Amino acid sequence: MTGTADLAIDLGFGLAEISVAVGRSPLKSRRDSNEPPLPLPLAKRPKAIEPRADEAQASLKARELGEARKWGMRLRAIVERCGEHATIAGGPKPGSPLSQEEMNALRSIVYESGGFRIIQQCVRHWERLETWARSQNINAIPLTTEVLVKYVLDLADRGCGPTVIPSVRGAIKWICKRIGMQAPDLVDARVMALQKRVYGERGKETREAVPIPLALVAALERFVCARFRSSQFVLAFFAWWILIMIYSSLRFDDAMHVVPEALAMKDEALYGVVWQTKVERQKKGTRFAVAKVSVSGEEWMEDGWSAASFEMDDRDYFMKELESAERFCDRPATYQRSVLWLRYVLTTAASDDLKRGLISPPDLKGHLQLIQEITWHSCRVTLLPAAVQAQVPDKEIGLQANWKNPSQLVLKVRAEPQGDLDRNGQEAHEEDRVGLEVSARVRGRGLQSGRLRRLHSDLYVTKARSSSVPAKDLNLKYHAMYIDGTGAERTLCGRYKITECDDLGEIPPSSQMCSLCSGKIFSAATPKLNLRQIFGRQGLDTGLCRLSADKGLLTVEMLAMLGQDLSSAKETLRKLWEADMSPLGADAASQELSVMSLAAVWQAAQALQTQYASRRARMEEDPNKIPELSQEDHAEFRDRFVRVHPDVILIDAKEPHKKFVERLSRDFLIHGIVPFYEPAEIRTRADVIVVKSGLSRNAEEPVTDVTTLFHRLHAFFMALEYLNICAFSRAEGPLKYLQELEQFRSECPGLPFLMAADRAIRKKIFRLLSEQRATYTAFSQALLEVLNNHKYLWNDARTSVTLSKVEHNRQQFVANPDQVQEDGPPPPPHNPFKRPRGGKKKKRLQTPGNPEHPEASILKLLDLSAGDRSF
Numbered sequence: 018m019t020g021t022a023d024l025a026i027d028l029g030f031g032l033a034e035i036s037v038a039v040g041r042s043p044l045k046s047r048r049d050s051n052e053p054p055l056p057l058p059l060a061k062r063p064k065a066i067e068p069r070a071d072e073a074q075a076s077l078k079a080r081e082l083g084e085a086r087k088w089g090m091r092l093r094a095i096v097e098r099c100g101e102h103a104t105i106a107g108g109p110k111p112g113s114p115l116s117q118e119e120m121n122a123l124r125s126i127v128y129e130s131g132g133f134r135i136i137q138q139c140v141r142h143w144e145r146l147e148t149w150a151r152s153q154n155i156n157a158i159p160l161t162t163e164v165l166v167k168y169v170l171d172l173a174d175r176g177c178g179p180t181v182i183p184s185v186r187g188a189i190k191w192i193c194k195r196i197g198m199q200a201p202d203l204v205d206a207r208v209m210a211l212q213k214r215v216y217g218e219r220g221k222e223t224r225e226a227v228p229i230p231l232a233l234v235a236a237l238e239r240f241v242c243a244r245f246r247s248s249q250f251v252l253a254f255f256a257w258w259i260l261i262m263i264y265s266s267l268r269f270d271d272a273m274h275v276v277p278e279a280l281a282m283k284d285e286a287l288y289g290v291v292w293q294t295k296v297e298r299q300k301k302g303t304r305f306a307v308a309k310v311s312v313s314g315e316e317w318m319e320d321g322w323s324a325a326s327f328e329m330d331d332r333d334y335f336m337k338e339l340e341s342a343e344r345f346c347d348r349p350a351t352y353q354r355s356v357l358w359l360r361y362v363l364t365t366a367a368s369d370d371l372k373r374g375l376i377s378p379p380d381l382k383g384h385l386q387l388i389q390e391i392t393w394h395s396c397r398v399t400l401l402p403a404a405v406q407a408q409v410p411d412k413e414i415g416l417q418a419n420w421k422n423p424s425q426l427v428l429k430v431r432a433e434p435q436g437d438l439d440r441n442g443q444e445a446h447e448e449d450r451v452g453l454e455v456s457a458r459v460r461g462r463g464l465q466s467g468r469l470r471r472l473h474s475d476l477y478v479t480k481a482r483s484s485s486v487p488a489k490d491l492n493l494k495y496h497a498m499y500i501d502g503t504g505a506e507r508t509l510c511g512r513y514k515i516t517e518c519d520d521l522g523e524i525p526p527s528s529q530m531c532s533l534c535s536g537k538i539f540s541a542a543t544p545k546l547n548l549r550q551i552f553g554r555q556g557l558d559t560g561l562c563r564l565s566a567d568k569g570l571l572t573v574e575m576l577a578m579l580g581q582d583l584s585s586a587k588e589t590l591r592k593l594w595e596a597d598m599s600p601l602g603a604d605a606a607s608q609e610l611s612v613m614s615l616a617a618v619w620q621a622a623q624a625l626q627t628q629y630a631s632r633r634a635r636m637e638e639d640p641n642k643i644p645e646l647s648q649e650d651h652a653e654f655r656d657r658f659v660r661v662h663p664d665v666i667l668i669d670a671k672e673p674h675k676k677f678v679e680r681l682s683r684d685f686l687i688h689g690i691v692p693f694y695e696p697a698e699i700r701t702r703a704d705v706i707v708v709k710s711g712l713s714r715n716a717e718e719p720v721t722d723v724t725t726l727f728h729r730l731h732a733f734f735m736a737l738e739y740l741n742i743c744a745f746s747r748a749e750g751p752l753k754y755l756q757e758l759e760q761f762r763s764e765c766p767g768l769p770f771l772m773a774a775d776r777a778i779r780k781k782i783f784r785l786l787s788e789q790r791a792t793y794t795a796f797s798q799a800l801l802e803v804l805n806n807h808k809y810l811w812n813d814a815r816t817s818v819t820l821s822k823v824e825h826n827r828q829q830f831v832a833n834p835d836q837v838q839e840d841g842p843p844p845p846p847h848n849p850f851k852r853p854r855g856g857k858k859k860k861r862l863q864t865p866g867n868p869e870h871p872e873a874s875i876l877k878l879l880d881l882s883a884g885d886r887s888f
Contacts, residue, residue: 234312256321742796
């Protein structure tokens with residue numbers, strides 16, 4: 018029997034059961050003894066493997082890319098066999114701007130794009146079809162509907178499984194779409210009839226994964242703590258990883274695509290990011306949280322985190338392959354071998370609980386039989402029956418496991434017989450307790466702090482079905498909805514029911530979003546901009562800002578209505594937290610300080626509210642009248658910027674002038690948006706401004722060089738952060754814009770190109786803010802929209818400047834058509850962007866190798882390429 022066990026382990030079939038002596042029970046001899054019963058025979062530990070240098074793989078991503086490259090080569094061979102029937106195999110079409118080298122590079126990218134398992138499955142199906150066609154002396158290229166029907170008929174006659182024909186249809190569709198070949202009719206009536214017949218004859222009920230009993234989960238928690246205390250860090254780390262998968266409902270592949278160094282341990286949970294999941298392969302990252310709950314009462318999370326510190330190194334996958342119980346290999350864990358270690362760890366943990374007297378021998382025997390059916394997917398579905406039995410809402414179950422629609426799973430679990438769950442009343446009660454505790458912690462963090470709401474992808478984007486055409490093929494707007502356990506039945510705009518929509522994952526580009534949905538995303542819990550400005554000026558603590566927002570104090574008007582005087586406002590603030598004053602502070606003194614801070618905000622809001630009407634009326638009467646900011650406020654703006662951005666070197670030429678900050682504040686207060694300012698209107702501290710009545714249009718200073726332009730834009734974005742309009746960061750857009758403008762400068766040197774690009778981009782931002790206020794409620798939203806989805810503006814700026822130079826030279830030539838060009842280098846063209854000097858400009862020759870201006874050499878190349886040599 019031992020040889021059979023070793024052979025099963027080596028071949029990867031699973032754990033071989035070890036026989037027990039017939040006629041003698043290992044427990045019977047100890048039945049009347051006071052000593053603890055002997056454990057049942059354990060499953061054999063997986064055989065140790067020898068480390069090999071050629072098998073070492075330091076990166077999971079590199080291994081997956083290697084697999085994709087291998088199967089991409091086999092897809093390339095299919096394209097070569099298809100020949101002219103595959104459009105991807107051809108060269109550039111006449112008039113195409115792509116070169117042959119670019120076509121070859123793009124072709125390789127197409128072959129290897131996507132998950133390598135999908136490429137592998139589709140390529141194998143196609144190669145089997147070609148092998149069958151050769152055996153039948155049939156030409157499978159191009160693939161016709163008749164050949165497909167014959168192949169499907171042959172599969173059905175050979176007794177294929179119920180999923181083979183759908184897989185073949187999907188593979189053919191994928192291959193034909195990928196290589197650009199005409200696909201046969203995949204929904205032909207004969208094909209669909211054969212598929213239905215095979216499914217009716219051989220279809221079986223889908224086998225679901227077996228949930229891990231909570232008794233084993235408790236044993237696993239005690240196993241982690243015991244192994245950590247005995248310094249067996251390898252097995253402790255592996256068992257800790259199993260518990261993370263259980264409590265966060267992760268798949269095996271998702272749990273592997275986690276960077277260990279990116280994990281963050283907080284007071285309430287462990288946070289992490291899955292950089293690639295089964296359904297999300299765009300490397301955006303899907304966040305997950307593991308609540309600090311325990312079935313056994315042991316502090317397994319802290320002990321496992323301490324054990325994990327010994328295995329945290331620089332890698333892009335979570336778990337290494339177990340070489341033995343004492344050592345890891347330096348390569349990612351594989352499914353088949355690690356599932357053996359999963360069953361071994363569960364069996365050992367159950368045996369340890371038997372020794373402690375926490376599991377009875379009959380229960381252990383049932384658990385050992387169940388362990389042989391447990392797979393990695395069991396970790397994902399373990400909390401589902403516990404949550405259903407605890408009557409947790411469906412939406413919260415979906416939030417826990419990142420399920421799109423958990424309703425069908427919940428109904429199936431409720432319909433299943435609960436004999437195993439209710440066999441032991443204590444175990445059922447334990448499941449209720451754990452399910453409610455997990456739900457309460459997840460719901461509490463998600464609804465109170467809002468942190469888990471942003472952590473999980475609970476904001477789903479849907480698109481309504483208007484016909485039988487698949488939703489992804491329709492040209493419809495996207496809509497948004499919340500999955501937060503409140504039972505929302507419609508999209509945020511209220512137009513469609515959720516049952517009428519298709520779930521498409523994360524947020525799409527905002528240009529395709531429904532404007533009503535986009536305007537309502539997170540708006541219900543975000544204070545208005547003018548109130549956030551007051552928060553910033555008063556230096557209000559972030560926690561108090563969130564507390565006031567949770568109570569609905571989101572506008573200046575709402576805060577100003579708290580009372581007529583300071584005492585009544587304080588009394589109202591205390592009533593808001595009358596039920597529980599603990600969020601305001603730990604003791605009475607800190608609570609009183611928090612109330613005083615909020616009262617100061619109320620006083621500023623009331624003063625601002627009373628001054629709004631009169632100030633706006635005065636400013637609308639005289640557009641040049643700009644209210645001055647106090648020197649104290651301006652100094653505070655600068656001091657706050659220096660604290661937030663200590664790495665930014667500030668000089669007078671890059672800081673905004675106080676007068677420009679005042680003008681920006683006035684314009685934003687009147688119009689509600691950031692207007693477009695010419696670079697000459699943006700003034701810095703290095704400028705000397707002589708103003709009689711406000712900063713008017715007469716106070717402009719032209720931009721004469723590239724450095725001055727960048728300094729003016731730097732000052733402009735600094736002024737935006739001064740007024741809490743837009744943060745000076747890459748995430749909000751200003752630093753990203755300056756970086757892209759610098760890159761554009763390297764491609765198109767010269768002030769005219771930069772001026773044209775800056776004018777086009779900032780004018781587009783102003784148009785979005787003025788014409789689509791419901792969609793773009795903040796300056797940063799419009800800025801990021803233009804930078805991400807309006808790339809054509811850079812080319813428009815480049816083209817407009819070049820054409821303006823060509824047009825100027827053409828007009829100059831038309832004005833003097835009889836001019837004869839002598840041999841020698843052409844005279845330098847007139848630069849329309851250069852300011853003329855006083856007096857008569859002398860004509861001087863210019864050598865080709867030393868152009869006076871870069872623009873002149875560019876124009877010369879354009880003229881020569883066009884064949885126009887007449888001037």
